[in-house]
C-alpha cells in the first residue's frame with residue numbers, strides 16, 4: 001500500500017530529525033513564539049459563511065503526479081486569502097508531494113490566516129517541528145497511528161498551542177478516534193489510500209456518526225459547486241480542497257466563484 005511507502009520514508013526522515021532535535025531547546029523557542037491562530041475556531045465559529053474552507057497549497061501528489069508546474073506557494077496563499085478562505089493547508093512532504101517546510105514558513109510570514117501543516121506525523125518531534133516552522137495545526141492520520149499515539153500526540157499538540165485535524169477513512173478508525181474523547185476536529189478523507197479513488201459518500205457515511213460538538217471536515221476529491229452543495233447537505237462544517245484549486249489558472253477567481261455560488265456564500269447558520 002502506498003501509505004506504507006510514505007510511512008517508511010517518514011521513518012528515515014524522523015531519524016534524521018532526531019539527530020538534531022532537542023526537546024528543551026524546542027520548548028524554549030516555542031515559549032517565546034506568538035500564540036497560534038485558532039485553526040478550528042476559524043472553521044467552526046468564524047460564522048462568515050455556512051461552510052468553512054481550507055484551501056490547500058499542493059504542487060504534486062502520489063495519485064496525480066505534478067499538478068501545478070507553475071508553483072508559487074506564497075502567491076497562491078495570498079490569492080486564497082484575498083478570495084476569503086478561512087484556513088490554508090500546506091503540504092510539507094518533499095518526496096511524494098514536492099512540498100517543503102520552507103513553503104509553510106514563507107506563507108506564515110505573508111498571510112494572517114491559520115495554517116495546517118499537512119504531513120504524515122509518526123513521531124512527536126514532528127509536532128514540535130510543525131510549531132517551530134509556523135503551523136497553527138497539524139494532521140494526525142488514524143490509519144498510520146495507534147490509539148495510544150493518537151491520544152498522546154493530540155495532547156502534545158494541544159500543550160504547545162496547536163489544533164489537530166484527525167483524519168479518518170472508515171468506521172473503525174472513527175470509532176477509535178471518538179473513544180479517545182479529545183478530538184474535536186475530525187476530517188473524513190474521501191480518498192481510498194489503497195486505490196486512490198475518491199468517493200464523497202465516505203463523508204456521508206462517517207459524518208452522520210459524529211456527535212454534535214465535533215467540527216466535521218470533508219477532505220479530498222471535492223471539485224466544484226455541486227460537490228460542496230452535497231457536502232453541506234450531509235452536515236459537513238468545512239471542506240479541504242487541493243487539486244481542484246491547483247488546476248485553475250486563478251485560484252482567487254476559483255474560490256470567489258465557489259464561495260459566491262448559490263447556497264454556499266452568505267452568513268453561516
Ligand SMILES: O=C(O)c1ccccc1NCC(=O)[C@H](O)[C@H](O)COP(=O)(O)O
Pocket residue numbers: 002056058061062063064189191193196219220221222240241242243244
Ligand atoms: O493526494 C494524494 O494523492 C494522496 C495520496 C496518498 C496520501 C495522501 C494524499 N493526499 C493528501 C491529502 O489529504 C489531500 O492533499 C487533500 O485532502 C486534498 O485533496 P484533493 O482536493 O483531492 O487534492
